[in-house]
Amino acid sequence: MEQLAIVGxxxxxxxxxxxxxxxxxxxxxxxxxxxxxxxxxxYGLGAYLGAWLVLRLWPGGTxxxxxxxxxxxxxxxxxAALLVGLTVGPFLERVFIRRVxxxxxxxxxxxxxxxxxxxxxxxxxxxxxNPLLADLPYSMLGSVSLAxxxxxxxxxLLTGVAALAGGLLWLIVNxxxxxxxxxxxxxxxxxxxxxxxxxPRIYTFAFALGAVMAALGGAFIAPMISVVPGISxxxxxxxxxxxxIGGLGSVGGAAIGALLVGVLRxxxxxxxxxxxxxxxxxxxxxxxxxxxxxxxxxxxxxxx
Amino acid sequence: xxxxxxLPRVLSLVVGLALVWTACAPGAPSSGGAQKPAEIxxxxxxxxxxxxxxxxxxxxxxxxxxxxxxxxxxxxxGVKVSYQMVDENGTVDxxxxxxxxxxxxxxxxAVIGYTSSANCLAVAPVAEELKKLTVIHICGTYRLxxxxxxxxxxxxxxxxxxxxxxxxxxxxxMKPDLKTVAGINDDYAWGRDSWDMFIHALRRLKPxxxxxxxxxxxxxxxxxxxxISKLQAARPxxxxxxxxGGHMDSxxxxxxxxxxxxxxxxxxxxxxxxxxxxxxxxxxxxxxSGRGQYLYIPEPEKNEMNRRFxxxxxxxxxxxxxxxxxRMAQSILGLKAAYEKAIQAKNGxxxxxxxxxxxxxxxxxxxxxxxxxxxxxxxxxxxxxxITSGNYDPKWGFPLLDRIQVFPADxxxxxLGTKTIQWIDSSFTLQ
Numbered sequence: 001m002e003q004l005a006i007v008g009x010x011x012x013x014x015x016x017x018x019x020x021x022x023x024x025x026x027x028x029x030x031x032x033x034x035x036x037x038x039x040x041x042x043y044g045l046g047a048y049l050g051a052w053l054v055l056r057l058w059p060g061g062t063x064x065x066x067x068x069x070x071x072x073x074x075x076x077x078x079x080a081a082l083l084v085g086l087t088v089g090p091f092l093e094r095v096f097i098r099r100v101x102x103x104x105x106x107x108x109x110x111x112x113x114x115x116x117x118x119x120x121x122x123x124x125x126x127x128x129x130n131p132l133l134a135d136l137p138y139s140m141l142g143s144v145s146l147a148x149x150x151x152x153x154x155x156x157l158l159t160g161v162a163a164l165a166g167g168l169l170w171l172i173v174n175x176x177x178x179x180x181x182x183x184x185x186x187x188x189x190x191x192x193x194x195x196x197x198x199x200p201r202i203y204t205f206a207f208a209l210g211a212v213m214a215a216l217g218g219a220f221i222a223p224m225i226s227v228v229p230g231i232s233x234x235x236x237x238x239x240x241x242x243x244x245i246g247g248l249g250s251v252g253g254a255a256i257g258a259l260l261v262g263v264l265r266x267x268x269x270x271x272x273x274x275x276x277x278x279x280x281x282x283x284x285x286x287x288x289x290x291x292x293x294x295x296x297x298x299x300x301x302x303x304x
Numbered sequence: 305x306x307x308x309x310x311l312p313r314v315l316s317l318v319v320g321l322a323l324v325w326t327a328c329a330p331g332a333p334s335s336g337g338a339q340k341p342a343e344i345x346x347x348x349x350x351x352x353x354x355x356x357x358x359x360x361x362x363x364x365x366x367x368x369x370x371x372x373x374x375x376x377x378x379x380x381x382g383v384k385v386s387y388q389m390v391d392e393n394g395t396v397d398x399x400x401x402x403x404x405x406x407x408x409x410x411x412x413x414a415v416i417g418y419t420s421s422a423n424c425l426a427v428a429p430v431a432e433e434l435k436k437l438t439v440i441h442i443c444g445t446y447r448l449x450x451x452x453x454x455x456x457x458x459x460x461x462x463x464x465x466x467x468x469x470x471x472x473x474x475x476x477x478m479k480p481d482l483k484t485v486a487g488i489n490d491d492y493a494w495g496r497d498s499w500d501m502f503i504h505a506l507r508r509l510k511p512x513x514x515x516x517x518x519x520x521x522x523x524x525x526x527x528x529x530x531x532i533s534k535l536q537a538a539r540p541x542x543x544x545x546x547x548x549g550g551h552m553d554s555x556x557x558x559x560x561x562x563x564x565x566x567x568x569x570x571x572x573x574x575x576x577x578x579x580x581x582x583x584x585x586x587x588x589x590x591x592x593s594g595r596g597q598y599l600y601i602p603e604p605e606k607n608e609m610n611r612r613f614x615x616x617x618x619x620x621x622x623x624x625x626x627x628x629x630x631r632m633a634q635s636i637l638g639l640k641a642a643y644e645k646a647i648q649a650k651n652g653x654x655x656x657x658x659x660x661x662x663x664x665x666x667x668x669x670x671x672x673x674x675x676x677x678x679x680x681x682x683x684x685x686x687x688x689x690x691i692t693s694g695n696y697d698p699k700w701g702f703p704l705l706d707r708i709q710v711f712p713a714d715x716x717x718x719x720l721g722t723k724t725i726q727w728i729d730s731s732f733t734l735q
Contacts, residue, residue, distance in 0.1 A: 003537065010530035017527050121353070129357035131550050131581050135557050143562055149536040150562040155529060224558060225526035226581065228550035230355040234526075269519065269530040277491045277522040 002147040007266045009146065013155040015262025016162040017221060022239040022246075022254045023166060024213030030249030031182055031206040033105060037112040038092060040236030041119035042211045045088060046218030048127050050080040051134035051227045058136050073137045074157075077223070081216040089211025093204050101203065116232065124229050131226040138223035154224065161220050165213060169251055172209070182206060241284050247294030256295060340654040341413075343386045344379070344643075346371070347406045349399075349417030350441075350628070352391040355550050356419060359577060359628040363441065364389045365621050366629035367416070370636045373616070380640050381647045381654070388412075392423060399423045400430055407436045413657070414439060416635045419628070421445035421493055428457045437657050441635040442628060444595060445497065446724045449682045456657075458664055460638040460678060461631045462685045462717055464494070465724050466596040467573040468501035468546075469716045470687025473734055474591060474709055475542045475571055476509040478691070483510075486517035486540040486568075488531055488555075490547060495520065498546035498573060504728045516540040521547075526554035532562055540568050548574040553581050560587045571689070579702040580626045586703050588692050594627030596687035596716070598705055602674050613672035624700050634671045634685075638678060641669035677713070680720055684713040 025039045053076050057068055092115060100107045141153035173179040184192045185202050193199045217235075225231070242261055246253025261280050268279045275282075287295060348367045351360030371385050379385055388410070390402060399418075406412050414437040418424040424443030431438035431454065438457050440448065444464035448457075475482060485506060489495030499518065506513055516538040519531050535543060543564075547555050556578060559565060565587045572578075575592025576599070604611035613633060617625040646655035646663035655663070668677045676683050690705025697704055715734065718727035 006533045006537065007530075010533050013529045014527055124353060124357070129353075129361055131358055131553060133553060133557065133582060133585065135585075138557065139561060149533050151533075152558070152561040154561075221527075224554065226550040226553035226557070228355045229353055229357050231526070231550075266530040269521075270534055273517065273519045273534070276520050280522075 003270060005147045006149060007270050008263065009151065009266075010269070011259070011263030011266035012159055013262070014265055015258040016155070016159040017217075018238060018242050018258035018261055019162045019166060019255055020158070020217030020220065021214065021235045022242040022258060023169060023251055024210035024217070025236075025239045026243040026246065026249055026254045027169065027213065027251055028207055028210035029243070030251070031186055031210075032097075032101065032203055034097060034101065034108045034112070035105065035248075036097075036207075036210070037109065037236060038115040038119060039112075039210070039214050039239065040232035041116050041123075042084060042088060042214035043218040043235045044123055044232035045084045045119065046081050046215030047222040047225075047227045047231060048123055048132065048218075049084055049215075050077045050219030051132040051222040052127060053077075053080050054134035054136055054223070055132060070136055070140055073140075077137065077219040078216075081212060081219040084215035084218075085212030086208055088215075089208040090204050092211075093207035097207070098200065098203070116236070120229070120232060123232075129229055131228045132222070133226050135223050158220055158224075161216065165216055166251065166255055169209070169213070173251075178202075178205065238280070241280050244294055245284050245287050247291075247297030250294070250296035253294055253296030340381075341383060343384050344414075345410070345412045346385055346387045346639075347390055347410065347412045347415045347417070348387060348632070349390045349392050349402070349406075349415060350419055350632075351393050352389070354393040357393070358581065359549060359626070360392060360419065362580075362623075362626060363419070363628035363632040366617060366625060366632040367636060369616060369620055370633055374636075374640060380643045383654075390417070392417060392419060396422050396426045400426050403427050403430055403438075404434065407431075407434045413437070414639065416441055416632070416639070418443045421447075424448055425452075428452060428454050431456045435657075437661060439635045439639060442595075442631045445493065446501075449680070450723055454681065456661065458638070458661070458678065458681045460635040460676060460683050462596065462683055462713070463724075464498055464595070465501050465718065465728075466685060466687045466713075466716045467593060468498050469505040469728065469732060470593065470596045470689055470711050471544060471571045471573050471591075472502050472505035472509060473687070473711050473716065474689035475544075475569060476506065476734070477709055478591065478707065479541055479569055482513065482541040482569075484514045484516045484538075484540040485542045485544065486515065486519070486535055486538050487544045488517075488519040488521065488528075488535065488547065489545060490551075491520040491522060494548075495546055499544065501724065501728060502544050502573075504725060505732055508728060508732050509734065526551050528555050528558050532559050532564055535559075536562065536564060536567065543568045543570045544573075545570065546573045549577060550581075553578055556582060556587065556590075557585075560585075565590055574627075577626050577628075580624055583700070583702045584696060586692055588694055588703065590692045591689055592692065592705070593687065593689045594630075596685065596689075597627045597630055597673060598688045598690055598708070599625060599627075599630070600704070601688045601708065601710060607672075607674075609670060610672040618700070624697075624702065630671070630673045634673055634676050634683070637671045638664070638667070638669055638676065638683075642667055684717040686713045687711040687716040 021043055028036050054073050100111050138154045143150045143152040181197050181202055185199055189199055242257040243254055246257030264279045268275045348364055350363045351357050371387050375384050406415055416439040418427055418440050419442040421443050424440050440459040446463045487499045489499045521531055571591040574595055576594025578586050602610050604614055642660050642664040646659045664678055666679050676685055688710050690708035692703040693706040695704045718724050
């Protein structure tokens with residue numbers, strides 16, 4: 001029983017991580033039908049900026065020495081995510097992606113792949129190859145004893161951030177005027193345009209929102225890990241798996257997909273560690289065989 | 305057409321793009337003449353991008369520094385060395401294509417490098433095909449010379465057996481009553497081989513040892529909550545890990561926050577790099593080495609070469625050298641020693657590439673790591689392990705290791721011509 005509780009806990013923690021990195025990817029696909037490979041870079045930029053700011057503002061490291069209250073480091077992480085999402089996101093959409101948005105799915109994919117490679121080098125140009133270890137927000141919270149093992153508190157914060165971000169995204173889409181416009185554009189772009197909706201602007205907002213989600217994931221995961229060049233690629237592969245399971249374009253699907261993968265992987269680690277790597281992709285294959293559009297991939301409406 | 309049907313195609317396109325990213329490089333092989341050349345052209349290959357870039361640049365920095373020093377002192381046999389640095393990051397295909405380019409287009413005299421096991425295994429047959437001296441500086445897979453035979457390939461550091469067997473020897477000494485053990489290693493060749501050699505060696509020393517857990521996290525994912533829970537529930541006496549670089553640092557941080565290092569003796573075969581990256585944040589009481597190496601052994605106060613290496617490197621790059629830098633030094637000083645031995649054998653005449661390679665067989669040379677002996681193209685070195693103490697280096701602030709044990713090269717390496725795992729099972733002993 002105790003072990004089951006630990007499996008659930010470990011699964012929830014990993015699911016929060018997965019949801020944060022895949023929600024934005026699936027949201028952008030849902031609205032714009034663009035599979036944004038550069039999503040991984042936005043995650044990386046969020047992680048780098050978050051970690052760098054925390055290290056800059058609290059140079060004392062885990063002792064939290066510095067002119068500012070260490071508790072503010074969480075706000076700094078949030079600001080870093082917003083800064084990356086709201087500047088780099090619209091920049092990428094306006095300058096690059098917009099030009100190819102109506103050329104099917106393959107050309108934008110190649111373009112975002114190119115952007116991904118470029119941004120990976122940009123991160124190296126800005127921050128070099130030194131790993132950034134900004135664990136102040138992580139260590140500061142300490143740990144609790146749960147079911148016989150020590151558990152750090154920070155991952156629960158991560159779960160909170162994931163739930164909050166997911167909830168906000170849902171509210172924005174379902175309860176705001178912007179959300180209604182988004183749904184209208186998803187349903188029919190041309191008719192929306194004819195009704196006077198500024199479709200390009202909706203796209204920019206939607207892309208920025210997805211970018212903020214990615215950067216948020218990066219910024220809040222950064223304190224748990226060593227931020228090194230190449231972190232973007234690991235994330236994009238996992239995010240693809242989760243969104244494929246949940247159904248591309250469905251944020252709810254991403255949440256369910258993240259939970260499924262998270263719990264399954266935790267169970268594998270505890271009961272069959274040999275299958276740690278295998279289970280994620282086995283689940284993905286199984287779901288693709290049974291439901292090729294993923295668990296929550298809606299039926300495509302004929303456009304023409 | 306349904307959109308979903310496009311997805312596999314779209315994903316395969318991503319993979320395809322990565323493959324197209326390679327190029328072809330025609331040209332003719334250069335021949336090694338006995339005329340004294342204007343320069344010796346060397347290419348150094350290591351990671352300049354990707355997750356291993358921190359350590360790759362460390363190795364390349366050491367190479368740059370040593371070649372500059374050699375040139376200041378007149379070069380090798382009176383000939384200056386010109387060097388270039390090449391990124392090892394990319395697919396295996398790309399790395400091989402780049403190797404061909406260096407040999408055929410750039411016409412280098414030797415290539416030094418290759419950290420990744422996959423890359424050194426792929427490059428070695430091509431080195432043979434192109435007949436080009438290739439010096440492997442870090443790649444630690446025992447398969448390189450046990451599953452292949454190469455005339456043009458030389459490895460100047462010892463293979464993974466040194467760190468794995470050394471780790472088993474160390475924990476057996478530190479915890480004479482150890483009964484249970486667990487492992488957490490990357491799920492690919494490096495992690496699998498490391499654990500195999502470690503557990504085989506430990507069973508030789510402690511036949512009754514029980515394996516509580518074998519964990520295989522997906523390589524390079526930095527989230528280890530489930531693995532750490534499992535290790536804490538299992539409470540083994542000793543935990544072995546060969547996780548390395550950035551994801552090892554992530555593991556240390558998460559395990560430290562949960563007190564894992566206080567519950568079990570964790571031994572990290574590549575932990576030394578954390579002295580550089582985590583510095584003062586490395587937890588106390590962790591057993592570690594840098595693939596069997598620690599920068600303060602041989603002791604700098606007693607070993608002038610190591611003292612100078614650390615002093616020069618740290619003043620030039622403002623950080624301490626860890627094992628990748630040392631391994632690069634082994635390759636360069638080995639190359640220099642082989643050239644000098646070959647020149648001497650020809651009474652001052654300039655040696656051909658084949659003569660340099662012949663000189664390298666059964667060559668003993670001094671390096672900042674200590675004495676290296678290369679025989680039959682492979683090298684052996686001692687294994688050094690220690691435990692992070694509460695004392696810190698006064699200048700650089702990283703925790704110093706204490707309870708250091710040094711295992712001589714012939715104790716932690718199989719004799720010439722024997723297969724590693726067979727040797728461990730049949731004759732490895734600390735006596």
